[in-house]
Amino acid sequence: MIIDTVYMQEDGSFAVNEGTPDRLFVPDNMGNRHRVMIQEWIDEGNTPEPYVEPEPHWIDKRLAKMENGGYGTTGEQFEMIGEQGMEAYQAHIAKVKTDIPKEI
Amino acid sequence: MSTIKSSSEDLTLNADGTGRDIKFQSNGVEKASISSAGAFTSTTIDATKLTGEKRNYIIDGDFTQWPEGTAATTVADTTYMSALWRSRESVDGTATSERSTDVPTVDASGHQSAYSLLLKCTGTDASIAAARNDRIEYLVTGSDFAHLHEQQVTISWWCKTSAQNSGHNYNMLLWNSAVDRAYTVSFSPTSTWTQFTHTLTLDTSGTWLFTEADIGLSIQFVLASGANYDDLTEETWGASSADMWSSSGTAISNFYDNTSNEFYLSQVGLYLGSTAPTFSSESVATVRDQVDWYVQRYDYNSVANERCAPAYAENTTVRGCLTYRNPLRATPTATISAAGTWTGFHTNGTASGVATGNGLANLGKHACHIYLTGTTGMTHREGCQVGRDSSDTTWIMLDSRH
Numbered sequence: 001m002i003i004d005t006v007y008m009q010e011d012g013s014f015a016v017n018e019g020t021p022d023r024l025f026v027p028d029n030m031g032n033r034h035r036v037m038i039q040e041w042i043d044e045g046n047t048p049e050p051y052v053e054p055e056p057h058w059i060d061k062r063l064a065k066m067e068n069g070g071y072g073t074t075g076e077q078f079e080m081i082g083e084q085g086m087e088a089y090q091a092h093i094a095k096v097k098t099d100i101p102k103e104i
Numbered sequence: 105m106s107t108i109k110s111s112s113e114d115l116t117l118n119a120d121g122t123g124r125d126i127k128f129q130s131n132g133v134e135k136a137s138i139s140s141a142g143a144f145t146s147t148t149i150d151a152t153k154l155t156g157e158k159r160n161y162i163i164d165g166d167f168t169q170w171p172e173g174t175a176a177t178t179v180a181d182t183t184y185m186s187a188l189w190r191s192r193e194s195v196d197g198t199a200t201s202e203r204s205t206d207v208p209t210v211d212a213s214g215h216q217s218a219y220s221l222l223l224k225c226t227g228t229d230a231s232i233a234a235a236r237n238d239r240i241e242y243l244v245t246g247s248d249f250a251h252l253h254e255q256q257v258t259i260s261w262w263c264k265t266s267a268q269n270s271g272h273n274y275n276m277l278l279w280n281s282a283v284d285r286a287y288t289v290s291f292s293p294t295s296t297w298t299q300f301t302h303t304l305t306l307d308t309s310g311t312w313l314f315t316e317a318d319i320g321l322s323i324q325f326v327l328a329s330g331a332n333y334d335d336l337t338e339e340t341w342g343a344s345s346a347d348m349w350s351s352s353g354t355a356i357s358n359f360y361d362n363t364s365n366e367f368y369l370s371q372v373g374l375y376l377g378s379t380a381p382t383f384s385s386e387s388v389a390t391v392r393d394q395v396d397w398y399v400q401r402y403d404y405n406s407v408a409n410e411r412c413a414p415a416y417a418e419n420t421t422v423r424g425c426l427t428y429r430n431p432l433r434a435t436p437t438a439t440i441s442a443a444g445t446w447t448g449f450h451t452n453g454t455a456s457g458v459a460t461g462n463g464l465a466n467l468g469k470h471a472c473h474i475y476l477t478g479t480t481g482m483t484h485r486e487g488c489q490v491g492r493d494s495s496d497t498t499w500i501m502l503d504s505r506h
Contacts, residue, residue: 010465022439022440022441024437024439025439025440025463025465025467026467027435027437029434031435032434033182033437033506034437034503035437054419057484059485060484
């Protein structure tokens with residue numbers, strides 16, 4: 001394996017570019033011979049690129065729990081209607097739509 | 105001569121009565137018997153004719169599986185050539201490995217092989233430096249090696265050279281996992297296919313490993329080696345610092361002394377006991393399953409737009425689950441063909457944009473996560489499929505070899 005660049009993945013595994021269009025993916029397990037090679041590459045002073053969390057889709061943002069700025073779960077919505085009434089619920093929905101605009 | 109014969113129906117010898125054995129005598133003296141319990145006993149058994157333990161502990165010793173490809177490729181250290189044979193090299197010369205159809209004849213070997221492993225010297229290293237060497241290596245997994253530990257075994261291999269290096273002296277070498285115990289024997293192949301066999305008792309000293317995660321035994325053919333590795337005594341187990349040959353025995357030749365040098369290897373076997381049977385291979389289905397435990401390659405080339413996995417769209421990223429056809433020995437390294445060879449497909453079968461990125465994650469022994477990015481045209485949260493883009497060269501390889 002000839003290491004060009006190494007990127008961390010979400011699950012802690014490594015994506016390795018070898019300078020070809022094909023890509024190599026290596027588990028974070030020192031029993032794996034390629035993982036040992038990556039460690040040698042790191043020990044030589046190289047650093048893998050960190051994992052970058054992708055921006056969630058706007059639909060997923062709107063469908064998030066209330067504490068995360070979304071509509072909330074079905075249970076959260078029923079609870080809001082039951083405890084605060086329909087007007088408060090409609091205002092909540094409108095606010096979420098304003099805060100998280102539809103992306104086309 | 106008198107003969108007991110039955111041509112049209114079974115012949116029954118019946119020692120009628122409970123506990124009665126069948127006896128075979130010569131000149132009034134019993135020579136063999138079959139007891140009422142079915143045990144066969146003979147005063148003399150020709151062991152070479154028995155069909156008992158003949159398991160070959162080398163998987164695919166017939167060189168049928170080549171997941172990395174069959175064409176000539178320049179070898180590099182620790183890269184695999186055929187499925188389970190890898191190159192170990194540090195010389196200043198260069199060589200290629202490839203699949204060859206030059207094999208021993210059936211008349212000579214008793215087996216029709218389809219392929220052999222061929223190494224060709226393509227760049228010379230006239231004087232091998234002290235710390236340089238070149239080897240071909242097969243690794244026996246610890247749990248397989250446990251069947252052989254401290255027992256008598258016979259190693260058999262067929263090889264030949266080109267006319268140029270005919271008569272060179274090379275070495276067959278055995279190492280433990282820690283490379284601190286070693287055994288070597290020299291052999292001199294010629295330009296005619298020749299079988300070499302060597303019987304030895306495996307080491308009773310040192311540390312040997314026996315689990316699925318371990319390398320149990322390293323079997324190597326040394327084609328060149330510098331003076332740093334010459335401290336062994338031929339045909340004797342000894343302590344080793346990665347030693348490969350014995351300067352007090354037959355001096356090792358240099359495979360890299362001429363670009364016409366070639367080394368062919370075929371029909372490799374490792375057997376319990378003092379003899380090697382006529383080489384035979386398991387069925388192709390069994391060999392493929394055995395190799396799958398270590399390495400699997402999926403070439404999606406049987407139809408255009410061949411599907412690989414069911415998936416789900418997360419914006420323009422298609423995420424699927426690739427379930428392997430067989431479990432692997434360990435969590436594998438995975439390699440995937442270029443992003444442009446992959447496409448996301450709507451469930452109605454239409455393509456939805458060639459991927460601009462791709463990857464494999466959550467690598468397990470049974471399945472992994474496959475993803476394509478930049479598959480424009482997908483609707484968020486749409487059920488979909490991952491597949492080959494048109495008739496591109498689309499593949500995945502999973503590697504859990506030692």
